[in-house]
Amino acid sequence: MGLWFTEKQTDNFGITAKVKRTHHTEQTDFQQLDMLETEEWGNMLTLDGMVMTTQKDxxxxxxxxxxxxxxxxxxxxxxxxxxxxxxxxxxxxxxxxxxxxxxxxxxxxxxxxxxxxxxxxxxxxxxxxxxxxxxxxxxxxxxxxxxxxxxxxxxxxxxxxxxxxxxxxxxxxxxxxxxxxxxxxxxxxxxxxxxxxxxxxxxxxxxxxxxxxxxxxxxxxxxxxxxxxxxxxxxxxxxxxxxxxxxxxxxxxxxxxxxxxxxxxxxxxxxxxxx
Amino acid sequence: MGLWFTEKQTDNFGITAKVKRTHHTEQTDFQQLDMLETEEWGNMLTLDGMVMTTQKDxxxxxxxxxxxxxxxxxxxxxxxxxxxxxxxxxxxxxxxxxxxxxxxxxxxxxxxxxxxxxxxxxxxxxxxxxxxxxxxxxxxxxxxxxxxxxxxxxxxxxxxxxxxxxxxxxxxxxxxxxxxxxxxxxxxxxxxxxxxxxxxxxxxxxxxxxxxxxxxxxxxxxxxxxxxxxxxxxxxxxxxxxxxxxxxxxxxxxxxxxxxxxxxxxxxxxxxxxx
Incomplete structure (x- = not known):
């Protein structure tokens, strides 16, 4: 299966997206920042594990x-x-x-x-x-x-x-x-x-x-x-x-x-x- | 984590929902039928692994x-x-x-x-x-x-x-x-x-x-x-x-x-x- 990003949007429900690679991952002064390359949505910015934006949508x-x-x-x-x-x-x-x-x-x-x-x-x-x-x-x-x-x-x-x-x-x-x-x-x-x-x-x-x-x-x-x-x-x-x-x-x-x-x-x- | 239902809506993206219990599972003459009780959506009917309907939405x-x-x-x-x-x-x-x-x-x-x-x-x-x-x-x-x-x-x-x-x-x-x-x-x-x-x-x-x-x-x-x-x-x-x-x-x-x-x-x- 390889690497998948999963966001729990509630305690009991979420989305999951296949990841090609992690471009960058860092705990900034304010939040956890991840820049992922996903198969479905292109590059995806997540903050504290929540999708902020993706190239496709x-x-x-x-x-x-x-x-x-x-x-x-x-x-x-x-x-x-x-x-x-x-x-x-x-x-x-x-x-x-x-x-x-x-x-x-x-x-x-x-x-x-x-x-x-x-x-x-x-x-x-x-x-x-x-x-x-x-x-x-x-x-x-x-x-x-x-x-x-x-x-x-x-x-x-x-x-x-x-x-x-x-x-x-x-x-x-x-x-x-x-x-x-x-x-x-x-x-x-x-x-x-x-x-x-x-x-x-x-x-x-x-x-x-x-x-x-x-x-x-x-x-x-x-x-x-x-x-x-x-x-x-x-x-x-x-x-x-x-x-x-x-x-x-x-x-x-x-x-x-x-x-x-x-x-x-x-x-x-x-x-x-x-x- | 327990039981989760995951539907791959495309090859590279999907949703995942926490399951309380499986009420029924059966390969009918036409398709795989599952009736799941989920935490987020109530009872959920899936056919061939795809969500058909849920009580909540x-x-x-x-x-x-x-x-x-x-x-x-x-x-x-x-x-x-x-x-x-x-x-x-x-x-x-x-x-x-x-x-x-x-x-x-x-x-x-x-x-x-x-x-x-x-x-x-x-x-x-x-x-x-x-x-x-x-x-x-x-x-x-x-x-x-x-x-x-x-x-x-x-x-x-x-x-x-x-x-x-x-x-x-x-x-x-x-x-x-x-x-x-x-x-x-x-x-x-x-x-x-x-x-x-x-x-x-x-x-x-x-x-x-x-x-x-x-x-x-x-x-x-x-x-x-x-x-x-x-x-x-x-x-x-x-x-x-x-x-x-x-x-x-x-x-x-x-x-x-x-x-x-x-x-x-x-x-x-x-x-x-x-x-």
């Missing part, structure tokens, strides 16, 4: 985190990505010509370093002139920012280890303060099959802070349950009422203008978590 | 196979389910008061027998007075039927073993012949991540036979990639133009009237398979 998460808020905002000039050291969200953000500056605040410099080395088509745009990379604590960065960003994207790990602060109401309040007047927050908020309580909690917290709160989904086959949620908090703009003229052509593999709206139409058991 | 597949075509048809009085011996699709079909008769043609009587025993909340409605159960070859049943059904649902296994005939153009042509004038076919057509060629082939075949052809998706966490497709062929009715008055209240956990339309809005790489 990365486009789903990165497109859906970036394009939904960026087409919702009337003029997203300055974007902040918290986490996301693989660079995939930044790559998608830069497809929008309105964006003048994209700031990445990643706590673990090793994630950036090894993504550049083994996921170049994902991380390559971190070298772009519009991009500012800070190796820093996203929670602290938010606490110190005021009316600085048009869109803030929270591309975190699960709420364990270094990311635990990034799922608190205080953090979302800080984000509201760090956003300009038409500001939009989007955060990855795990899956409704195994983490319904988390989604419900984050949705309520965001709703108490932002006038417009929406949940949308995307299919990510290497993430638990294959159904991922993103929670959006917006000060003025509704992602369901984007004027037709705001959409422009974009090269994508998952996102489409039609899917922009359809991704907010939730299965009943997911919709129930927002009520 | 069965509602997605069964609701989405049944309600989309039944709300699309103006008066679905007689419904045929090919395969589907677990009874889940039949249970959903019976929620529609227009349905006077639902016929199930399942090739393997053992699937029915052990579903009734270990999945009673799924299979229970097979005893309903409106239901006719035939243990027979679905391909032959279709070949011998003419203008007999309003809706035909193909709830088959993968195109290996007993179901291989159920993915052929000849079968879809037979279904067209077995349908009445406003007839609708819906078939499960696997996932776009590992079986793109199959989806493309079936879509083209159905399109050459039915005036209206549509693809829709649903999230099924225990199926490969978590993203499942259903292909619909329809003689006259478009599922995207169902008059508002045709929808009625329904107790569901996944399907909603809004999701009816949204489930046809495809990710770009899936949409490309239909073009």
């Amino acid at each position: 990365e486009f789903v998460y990165h497109e859906m985190m970036a394009h939904i808020p960026l087409f919702t905002h009337p003029n997203p000039e300055h974007v902040l990505v918290v986490g996301g050291g693989d660079g995939g969200v930044i790559r998608e953000v830069l497809k929008h010509p309105e964006v003048k500056k994209a700031t990445l605040v990643e706590i673990d410099g090793k994630v950036i370093e090894y993504s550049k080395k083994f996921l170049p088509e994902i991380a390559g745009d971190l070298e772009d002139a519009r991009v500012e990379v800070k190796v820093d604590d996203g929670f602290m960065h938010i606490a110190q920012s005021e009316a600085a960003y048009d869109v803030i994207m929270v591309d975190s790990t699960e709420p364990v280890g270094p990311a635990v602060n990034l799922f608190t109401k205080g953090f979302y309040a800080g984000i509201s303060n760090a956003l300009k007047e038409d500001g939009i927050l989007v955060a990855q908020t795990d899956n409704p099959w195994f983490k319904a309580d988390l989604i419900q909690q984050v949705y309520q917290d965001v709703k108490e802070i932002f006038p417009v709160t929406r949940l949308y989904t995307a299919n990510i086959p290497t993430y638990p349950s294959g159904l991922w949620t993103f929670t959006m908090g917006s000060k003025t703009q509704d992602p369901l009422e984007v004027p037709e003229s705001r959409f422009h052509e974009l090269e994508t593999k998952y996102y489409t203008k039609e899917l922009h709206k359809a991704s907010f139409v939730l299965p009943k058991f997911v919709k129930d978590l927002t009520e | 069965e509602f997605v597949y069964h609701e989405m196979m049944a309600h989309i075509p039944l709300f699309t048809h103006p008066n679905p009085e007689h419904v045929l389910v090919v395969g589907g011996g677990d009874g889940g699709v039949i249970r959903e079909v019976l929620k529609h008061p227009e349905v006077k008769k639902a016929t199930l043609v399942e090739i393997d009587g053992k699937v029915i027998e052990y579903s009734k025993k270990f999945l009673p909340e799924i299979a229970g409605d097979l005893e309903d007075a409106r239901v006719e159960v035939k243990v027979d070859d679905g391909f032959m049943h279709i070949a011998q039927s003419e203008a007999a059904y309003d809706v035909i649902m193909v709830d088959s296994t993968e195109p290996v073993g007993p179901a291989v005939n159920l993915f052929t153009k000849g079968f879809y042509a037979g279904i067209s012949n077995a349908l009445k004038e406003d007839g609708i076919l819906v078939a499960q057509t696997d996932n776009p991540w590992f079986k793109a060629d199959l989806i493309q082939q079936v879509y083209q075949d159905v399109k050459e036979i039915f005036p209206v052809t549509r693809l829709y998706t649903a999230n099924i966490p225990t199926y490969p990639s978590g993203l499942w497709t259903f292909t619909m062929g329809s003689k006259t009715q478009d599922p995207l133009e169902v008059p508002e008055s045709r929808f009625h209240e329904l107790e569901t956990k996944y399907y909603t009237k809004e999701l009816h339309k949204a489930s046809f809005v495809l990710p770009k790489f899936v949409k490309d398979l239909t073009e």
Whole structure:
């Protein structure tokens, strides 16, 4: 059988993927980092044994985190990505010509370093002139920012280890303060099959802070349950009422203008978590 | 660690689930049948090592196979389910008061027998007075039927073993012949991540036979990639133009009237398979 990577997505269920080789393995200051070459998904970055991204399916998460808020905002000039050291969200953000500056605040410099080395088509745009990379604590960065960003994207790990602060109401309040007047927050908020309580909690917290709160989904086959949620908090703009003229052509593999709206139409058991 | 069920969904990727006990295991005349009690998903039926249905997530597949075509048809009085011996699709079909008769043609009587025993909340409605159960070859049943059904649902296994005939153009042509004038076919057509060629082939075949052809998706966490497709062929009715008055209240956990339309809005790489 050889080498297989197995992630226990719950205590009693997981995925398993055949590994060709381990490119790199290291306990960083923050987490266990492994860069694996898998047969099915190409190179795969895992942190603390959880799949973060793979070459084959990365486009789903990165497109859906970036394009939904960026087409919702009337003029997203300055974007902040918290986490996301693989660079995939930044790559998608830069497809929008309105964006003048994209700031990445990643706590673990090793994630950036090894993504550049083994996921170049994902991380390559971190070298772009519009991009500012800070190796820093996203929670602290938010606490110190005021009316600085048009869109803030929270591309975190699960709420364990270094990311635990990034799922608190205080953090979302800080984000509201760090956003300009038409500001939009989007955060990855795990899956409704195994983490319904988390989604419900984050949705309520965001709703108490932002006038417009929406949940949308995307299919990510290497993430638990294959159904991922993103929670959006917006000060003025509704992602369901984007004027037709705001959409422009974009090269994508998952996102489409039609899917922009359809991704907010939730299965009943997911919709129930927002009520 | 104890007993774990592992399905290799491709040669190099799979899912694994902790098993409390094996309720039943048997090589039937057609396939290997296992009824497992899992920690995560409750009782789970597998055929030839592939997950068919589980107590926890069965509602997605069964609701989405049944309600989309039944709300699309103006008066679905007689419904045929090919395969589907677990009874889940039949249970959903019976929620529609227009349905006077639902016929199930399942090739393997053992699937029915052990579903009734270990999945009673799924299979229970097979005893309903409106239901006719035939243990027979679905391909032959279709070949011998003419203008007999309003809706035909193909709830088959993968195109290996007993179901291989159920993915052929000849079968879809037979279904067209077995349908009445406003007839609708819906078939499960696997996932776009590992079986793109199959989806493309079936879509083209159905399109050459039915005036209206549509693809829709649903999230099924225990199926490969978590993203499942259903292909619909329809003689006259478009599922995207169902008059508002045709929808009625329904107790569901996944399907909603809004999701009816949204489930046809495809990710770009899936949409490309239909073009």
